Amino acid sequence: EKARETVAYFDKIDPSERSIMRHLYSVSGGTVARGGPAGGGSASAPHLASIVMLLTPSETRQITSSEISRHWRKLAGEIAGVDLISFESNLVHMGANVDVSFAHGDYGVLETAANRLKEVLAGYPGAEDIADSYPTGKKELKMTLTTQARTLGITQEELARQVRGAFYGAEALRLQRGRNEVKVMVRYPEEDRKSLKDLENMRIRTPAGGEIPLRQAANLEAGRGYSVINRTDRKRVINVTAGIDNKVANAEEILSDLKTGTLTELTADYPGLTYDLEGEAKERKDSMQSMGRGFILALFVMYALLAIPFKSYSQPLLIMTAIPFGIVGAILGHLLTGYDLSILSLFGIVALSGVVVNDSLLMIDRINQSRAEGEEVHEAILLAGQRRFRPILLTSLTTFFGLAPMIMETSTQAQFLIPMAISLAFGILFATGITLLLIPTIYYVLEDIRNLFSMKPVHERHGAGSD
Structure with a gap:
């Protein structure tokens, strides 16, 4: 009833003409067969029940599943006789x-x-x-042997066996009917198995052949199991x-x-x-630890791949200075678009680290080539800026606009990729300005430090033909 009230409430405020609900069904004391509307089971015990509301695709409605769940919870309130009620609305x-x-x-x-x-x-x-x-599990009766029963030689196992046989039944014989084997069970008549009083009056046999009522053989205590x-x-x-x-x-x-x-x-x-800490906190911690190790390894490999052709320890670090600025751009992108920084955003930042160094690599390589051709530091930097400005800017802009459709996508399938696309697009765009302005400046500073200590320039160490 409350579920239908929730649907009616949101159908009134949703501008679309169709209802937000596709199916609504409940399960009490059993399991949903595979292939049903939800594709699986939910309640799995006689004292459990579940209600499942299947919504229309998210792109056809403006109401989120979290809002629906929140309103449904508010309408349901506290239900008499229910020990626990919970609502879940997460897709993953x-x-x-x-x-x-x-x-x-x-x-x-x-x-x-x-x-x-x-x-x-x-x-x-x-x-x-x-x-x-x-x-709490189902209601149950706990039976504890009395002193009288123990004196008569009745054990806990024997008591349980007799009670089970009386109310559930004991196998007397098996009959073969065609290909099927039929069990014949013997138990108390139905009229003697209807109430707690019938249980208390049940006769328990002693090892000596006598009988006593169950209320004298055991103390009965009502409770709940786990x-x-x-x-x-x-x-x-x-x-x-x-x-x-x-x-x-x-x-x-x-x-x-x-x-x-x-x-x-x-x-x-x-x-x-x-x-x-379990749940989301544990998943987030495990993912961060795994990603952190992989990120450090990736940075080390990137440094090695850059240091070998440049034959320099400092220039790979100069090229990789674009990475932290790309991360800043990714964070600013999430602020501008209104998305929270999630684990998927961090996946995008890790991927960004391998892409954002490309512009710096083009700039530094061109400066080294100009210096190897005989240009002074100042002229080589100016020439590299002129020659690489258009390729760097166009490469970054085409990447950004290539990712823009994914960022603006509203379908459910795209929601998992949007944070990654935001990290990549805005990180590359922000790092482009840093590459064009800050990288040449840092290069100039490194040359001043090298001249201060009379170190041999990089382009002279690997010659004009090296990259």
Whole structure:
């Protein structure tokens, strides 16, 4: 009902004539068969349920899935009798915005720490769908043998076997019917299996052949079990997760505040308790570490490839000074276009590092050629600027405008590539001005330093015919 109210609300404010919803279906106490509208299952236990709303393609509507999810959550509110309700709207789910994993040998400590963290998270604006990884399972009855039952020789295993046989059934025989084998199960009549009172009145046989009612053989305690039990390194772990509305708060700031505050207090209050950041934070950390190692290796290889033909230690560094300015341009590009700096943006910056040095390479190579032909430093720099201005500018502009259609694309498929395109396009454009203005200046400064220490110029070390 609330889902349909959400759709009706956004259909009124969406300027398009078609509804934002394609399909709406729910699953209670089972699984969705493969090949259904969602292509997979969701709820997988009798006490679970899910509602799935399939939207029209993003390019045909102006309402985002996050806005729909946010309004749906607001309309749903708290539902009586429901222990946990959560909403997800991510196309690619990397994990919760906040996901803290606690590990300890004592489950009581884990439960206390998780509850304290959930209380703290609830105090942050924008924190939603706060939950832990130990959701309550189905209702169950826990049976504990009484002293009388133990005296009569009844064991816990025997008690469980008799209760199972009475209510689920015990296999009596098997019949062959054609190609099929049929099991014949024996159990109590249906009228004796309807209520808790029927269970309490069930007769339990003793090893001596006598019988006593179940209420005398065991103490019954109502409760709930756990649907999952997670372990890491033979220790029980419990994850506390929360989604963060990025229009209200920043997940990185919340995690930083938790690490310096609540999480430090919890590890101090409960010796042996450890925590790790999972979800988006872990994915981001792993990606950054892997990318950092690859970026350093790429810079080293680039330096080696430039140092060999130039026969210089300083000029490769001069050429590579365009890289940090390209990074500045990529960041400015994200500010101008209104996109957040993401992991995909960093992928684009890494690719930018290999492209942005091309203009510097053209400029330095032309200066060296002019000096090898007998020109003075000042004249060689001016001549290189004149000769390389048009190729450098045109190369950068054609690259920028070649990436512009991707940046302006609105389809869902292009959303993953747009941050990379922004990094490349604006990084190259910004670094072009640096190449034309700053690189010649730095070259002049290096020549002054070389003359100060009476070092032999590069073009004289590798001759006029070398590049």
